[in-house]
Amino acid sequence: MNQLLSPEPQAAGITTTASADESALPGALPEALRTELTAFRRDLHMHPELGHQEFRTTAAVKARLESAGLQPRVLDTGTGLVCDIGGPVGAGDALALRADIDALPIPDTKSVPYRSTVADRAHACGHDVHTTVVLGAGLLLAELAEQGLLPRPVRLLFQPAEEVLPGGATDAIDCGVLDGVGRIIAVHCDPRVDAGRIGLRQGPITAACDRLEVALSGAGGHTARPHLTTDMVTAAAQLAVDVPALLSRRVDPRSGLSLTWGRISSGHACNVIPQRAELSGTLRCLDLPGWRDAPDLVHAAVDEVATLYGAKPEVNYVRGVPPVVNEPGPTQLLHDAMVARRGPYAVENTEQSLGGEDFSWYLEHVPGAMARLGVRTPGERSRHDLHQGDFDADENAIAVGVELFTAAALLDAGRW
Numbered sequence: 443m444n445q446l447l448s449p450e451p452q453a454a455g456i457t458t459t460a461s462a463d464e465s466a467l468p469g470a471l472p473e474a475l476r477t478e479l480t481a482f483r484r485d486l487h488m489h490p491e492l493g494h495q496e497f498r499t500t501a502a503v504k505a506r507l508e509s510a511g512l513q514p515r516v517l518d519t520g521t522g523l524v525c526d527i528g529g530p531v532g533a534g535d536a537l538a539l540r541a542d543i544d545a546l547p548i549p550d551t552k553s554v555p556y557r558s559t560v561a562d563r564a565h566a567c568g569h570d571v572h573t574t575v576v577l578g579a580g581l582l583l584a585e586l587a588e589q590g591l592l593p594r595p596v597r598l599l600f601q602p603a604e605e606v607l608p609g610g611a612t613d614a615i616d617c618g619v620l621d622g623v624g625r626i627i628a629v630h631c632d633p634r635v636d637a638g639r640i641g642l643r644q645g646p647i648t649a650a651c652d653r654l655e656v657a658l659s660g661a662g663g664h665t666a667r668p669h670l671t672t673d674m675v676t677a678a679a680q681l682a683v684d685v686p687a688l689l690s691r692r693v694d695p696r697s698g699l700s701l702t703w704g705r706i707s708s709g710h711a712c713n714v715i716p717q718r719a720e721l722s723g724t725l726r727c728l729d730l731p732g733w734r735d736a737p738d739l740v741h742a743a744v745d746e747v748a749t750l751y752g753a754k755p756e757v758n759y760v761r762g763v764p765p766v767v768n769e770p771g772p773t774q775l776l777h778d779a780m781v782a783r784r785g786p787y788a789v790e791n792t793e794q795s796l797g798g799e800d801f802s803w804y805l806e807h808v809p810g811a812m813a814r815l816g817v818r819t820p821g822e823r824s825r826h827d828l829h830q831g832d833f834d835a836d837e838n839a840i841a842v843g844v845e846l847f848t849a850a851a852l853l854d855a856g857r858w
Contacts (some may be wrong), residue, residue: 496522539626541576548830576600578843579843608762629846648795651726817837
């Protein structure tokens with residue numbers, strides 16, 4: 443895991459520095475804690491909980507932090523928690539480490555001893571890894587604080603409901619989790635990056651993501667007489683094809699706006715033209731201007747296509763999350779922390795993803811950055827993608843994430 447890795451181009455604005463001597467920076471992960479964290483992650487993986495239902499997960503994290511002499515506070519929403527380390531958080535001087543704790547409503551299809559024990563529930567996005575990483579970092583930082591080696595306060599943030607639009611981050615912010623916080627950092631599992639490495643970029647690293655639901659209604663009838671009906675299946679099919687095409691000609695292509703349908707439903711019999719059809723999908727966008735214009739453009743495009751086929755549309759456009767835009771300072775902090783732990787070859791440039799992340803809401807209030815945490819076993823050819831039932835993570839990534847965050851907390855004091 444500590445072998446030198448082939449160099450990658452540096453993200454724009456990130457300065458390459460010489461590798462630091464790891465022994466000069468405290469906070470390396472002891473083997474006993476590493477073993478404990480692996481077991482903790484597997485326990486979470488076996489007991490996944492959906493957004494706003496993460497009561498067991500919250501209790502498990504709380505109990506472990508309390509056993510270390512810390513005083514975590516459960517959020518007013520009932521799940522999720524915050525915990526301050528190194529004294530009271532002052533006026534914007536704390537670094538926040540954020541993890542999301544919820545799972546997805548899909549079955550776990552892996553054949554492993556720690557497979558999910560809950561039907562149609564799985565940690566298929568790596569939130570169990572994120573949670574374990576922040577927990578482990580907190581335990582190490584608490585020890586450093588007792589030794590007088592933590593220069594500034596750190597806030598651990600275990601956030602619920604990341605997978606529920608517009609994201610549990612908005613509720614957490616309303617609960618005051620950013621009070622006294624000056625910067626915030628996070629990681630997200632990436633099955634395209636080898637364990638032992640992180641991916642970084644300055645600027646947008648994820649996309650905006652909204653949810654779109656369209657219902658069409660009209661006169662049904664016999665399939666022998668489509669001219670006397672609103673041919674609902676045809677209308678829905680044309681809307682599914684034409685609305686994305688129209689949007690591609692009404693939005694600056696550099697915005698990367700993409701509407702993709704995930705569900706179409708209409709009818710019950712082969713010889714009956716139904717009176718209703720439903721479509722739902724997601725709209726993703728790479729930049730803020732395109733995201734802000736998207737709702738009006740979508741409503742107009744749906745109305746045009748539906749009218750052409752005589753269908754009456756009802757549009758439910760659900761605002762999701764804006765793009766995560768990594769700020770220069772926190773991005774450089776993550777870079778330098780990884781270099782200090784694993785050397786310059788452990789950081790690679792990463793592309794902007796069309797995936798959405800509610801970490802973006804925190805960045806509306808304080809500067810921050812997110813890194814891609816490599817979870818692919820080095821040399822493995824197959825890739826178990828996110829949001830798939832067979833997703834899994836190389837558990838060596840837990841140690842990487844813990845040491846990244848502890849190094850970031852120690853290096854943070856000299857930046858601000």
